[in-house]
Amino acid sequence: MGPPRRSRGRVRPGNPAYRPRLVSRSLQFVAEPAPTTRVTTEAPAILSTSAKELEAWLLSHKAPAYRRKQLWAWMARGAASFDEMRDIPKPLRSELGGSFRITSLRPIAVSQADRGLTTKTLYELDGGHSVEAVVMRYADRSTLCISSQAGCPIGCPFCATGKFPFGRNLKAHEIVEQAVDAVRMLSAEGKRLSHVVFMGMGEPMANYQAVIESVRRLSDPELLGISPRRVVISTSGLIPRIDQLGQEKLAVTLAISLHAARDELRDVLVPINRKYPVADLVASAQGYAEKTSRRVSYEWVLLAGVNDTERDAKELGTLLRGKRAHVNLIPFNPVEGTPYQAPDRAGVRRFRELVEAQGLNVTVRDTRGREADAACGQLHERVMRERSPVHVS
Structure with missing residues (x-):
């Protein structure tokens, strides 16, 4: 099954990687930057794991190793959440969501130019x-x-x-x-x-x-x-x-x-x-x-x-x-x-x-x-x- 249709908007409600949009003149603020001294205790990002590490995690959760390829295929399609990954069983999606983030990047601001042909995004990293x-x-x-x-x-x-x-x-x-x-x-x-x-x-x-x-x-x-x-x-x-x-x-x-x-x-x-x-x-x-x-x-x-x-x-x-x-x-x-x-x-x-x-x-x-x-x-x-x-x- 292909990925579900997603909103064409830059910021999608329900995606844990995104925040409510804030607007200041021509610049779109997605979230307020945090201090650069912030220490994160959030779950690791799914792509911070290697193929072997992710397959080991899957096996430890009684899931076959081939699910890793499915996960990566969804990431390659731009999946915004684990819930979008419809060919992965719902209980496993829930476990993934409890153990990993879909991304560690948090968009702060988005700027458009050239009649929408150029999009610049400012991301906050873990640590600020x-x-x-x-x-x-x-x-x-x-x-x-x-x-x-x-x-x-x-x-x-x-x-x-x-x-x-x-x-x-x-x-x-x-x-x-x-x-x-x-x-x-x-x-x-x-x-x-x-x-x-x-x-x-x-x-x-x-x-x-x-x-x-x-x-x-x-x-x-x-x-x-x-x-x-x-x-x-x-x-x-x-x-x-x-x-x-x-x-x-x-x-x-x-x-x-x-x-x-x-x-x-x-x-x-x-x-x-x-x-x-x-x-x-x-x-x-x-x-x-x-x-x-x-x-x-x-x-x-x-x-x-x-x-x-x-x-x-x-x-x-x-x-x-x-x-x-x-x-x-x-x-x-x-x-x-x-x-x-x-x-x-x-x-x-x-x-x-x-x-x-x-x-x-x-x-x-x-x-x-x-x-x-x-x-x-x-x-x-x-x-x-x-x-x-x-x-x-």
Whole structure:
């Protein structure tokens, strides 16, 4: 039996993972954030258990181990509660509900943009920290931009996430739960999640083991079944982890947050460059490309008057020409309190042409979600400013 029809609304009554909607101007608050020092004593999330652990629990409750596959299949469909899992006996559903939560993530706020094509959700984690995830709908795919850390330890000066203190690493199941919630959202619209990019809050390579475990679970055909080739892992440049990734045989796309081709400038824009300079970083990335036969994406946030000059384009050409490389230009999403500005459209077009003249493959990223506080950390920052919403019954 297929999953029952669910409400098309973002917040569904009766789901223990959701709370009454609160509204403040254009931002929808789902719940008030808790203090970050909160200690949870709630039941574990179902996806925090491994396959073996869940099967052992089932056997201890006199249920056959194959029920685990049924449970995961329902999670892959975006089930919002154990009660929806109609092919699982009701007594077992009751026992599951008493022992596990369907998710550990609690949505705090939801922001929409691009006429509903972009949805950004701020989630509270166990312990009170919060992270963001963005669902972007396109004609041929649906992509989730996922977070791997609460905050970010790298401290890039143009990034909203770096403006507030680093919280903690996410656990693998907390990363996967972001994808499951995206599946839940998209399935209510008759869509499916096809791509995942680790370009949300945090430095994925600084939470390496959890990120790799989450990718394996995301790609598990018994769970979400998303091909690793449709997963992008971004990094600011942790070379030892890039080298380690090349041994994983996952064939994910590697994205390097480059932003500058000379050390003098990148030391400022991406402080970890002082430890892992540009030439060494590109050599490591190309080593990954050779091992996996996968082209590396080099991300370049365009900052007006900072890294959008002819000199920058020529240095980028010298650095990447002849390599398995693709340059992804990203017009800057303005962040309050930073000195940086986005170039105008003519400036973006001019820099793209300069890079193309260097013989490089280059695209300009679709600037989705500017209305939705799209840059990493912006929704978190906005919620902190608007923490006195009005309750709507």
